[in-house]
Amino acid sequence: MPEYEEIFDPKYVLVGEKLVCVARKIGKPRVRKGSSAHRTQEVTAEGTQSDPARCFIAKVARIVRDKF
Amino acid sequence: MMQSRTTDLMRYFNPESTASEEEGIVSISDILYKHEEDIYRLEKILKNMLYSFDKILIKIDEMSNTIESIKREVSELREKLEEQERVMFVREISFEEAKKLAEEYIKNKEDDYIDPLEIAEALQIPYEQAHEIFLALIKEGKLKLEG
Numbered sequence: 001m002p003e004y005e006e007i008f009d010p011k012y013v014l015v016g017e018k019l020v021c022v023a024r025k026i027g028k029p030r031v032r033k034g035s036s037a038h039r040t041q042e043v044t045a046e047g048t049q050s051d052p053a054r055c056f057i058a059k060v061a062r063i064v065r066d067k068f
Numbered sequence: 069m070m071q072s073r074t075t076d077l078m079r080y081f082n083p084e085s086t087a088s089e090e091e092g093i094v095s096i097s098d099i100l101y102k103h104e105e106d107i108y109r110l111e112k113i114l115k116n117m118l119y120s121f122d123k124i125l126i127k128i129d130e131m132s133n134t135i136e137s138i139k140r141e142v143s144e145l146r147e148k149l150e151e152q153e154r155v156m157f158v159r160e161i162s163f164e165e166a167k168k169l170a171e172e173y174i175k176n177k178e179d180d181y182i183d184p185l186e187i188a189e190a191l192q193i194p195y196e197q198a199h200e201i202f203l204a205l206i207k208e209g210k211l212k213l214e215g
Contacts, residue, residue, distance in 0.1 A: 002196075002200055003199075003200045003203035003204055003207070004199060004200065004203060018183070018185070020184070020185055020195055020199075022194075022195050022196060028151075054196065056184070056195065056196075056199050058183050058184055058185050058199075059183065059213055060181050060182070060183045060214070061181065061182060061183070061202070061205075061206060061211035061212055061213050061214070062180055062181055062211065062212045062213075062214050063174055063177065063180050063181065063182060063210070063211060064209060064210055064211065064212055065180075067208070067209055067210040068171065068174065068175045068210065
C-alpha cells in the first residue's frame with residue numbers, strides 16, 4: 001500500500017513550487033506568449049490507460065538529525 | 069611675392085619681431101612653398117589612410133556582428149543539448165532496502181535539507197519509490213516539512 005494517494009478526478013489541481021512528472025512521453029515545453037517577465041511555460045506528460053502519467057509535488061524537508 | 073606677404077603677416081601679428089625672426093619665418097614659408105607638392109601628396113596619402121581606417125572600422129563592426137551571431141547560435145545549441153534527454157538507469161530494489169539506503173544517504177548528507185528528487189537521483193531508484201520513502205520518513209519524524 002503506497003504512502004501516497006492517487007487522484008483521478010480532473011477537478012483537482014496539483015499545486016507546488018516543484019512538480020515531478022513520471023510519464024511515458026513528455027512533450028517539448030511551450031512558452032506562453034504574453035506571459036511577460038514570468039516566461040510561463042507549459043508541458044504535456046502523456047501516459048497510457050494501463051500506465052498513466054503521474055505528477056508528484058516535490059517538497060523540500062528539513063532533516064531531523066536527532067532521529068538518525 | 070610670397071616672401072613679402074609672409075613678412076607683412078608676421079609684422080601685423082607681432083610688430084616687435086626682429087629681422088632674424090622674420091628671416092626664419094620666411095625661410096620656413098619658403099620651404100613650405102617649395103614642398104607644396106609633397107605636402108599635397110602627403111595630404112592625399114593621409115586621406116587614403118583615413119579612408120582605409122574607415123573601411124577597417126566597418127570590417128571590425130561586421131566581424132563583431134558575426135561574433136555576436138555565432139555566440140547566439142552557440143548558446144542556442146547549448147540550450148538544445150541541455151534539452152536533450154538524459155538517460156537515468158534505475159535499480160529495482162525493495163522498498164525496505166531502498167529506505168535503508170535513503171536513511172544512510174540522508175544521515176551522511178552535509179546539508180540539512182532534502183527533497184525526493186535528490187533521493188531518487190542519488191540512489192538511482194524510481195521517483196515514485198523515493199517519494200514514498202520521503203513520505204514514510206516524514207511520518208516517522210525523521211524529516212520535517214517546512215512552510
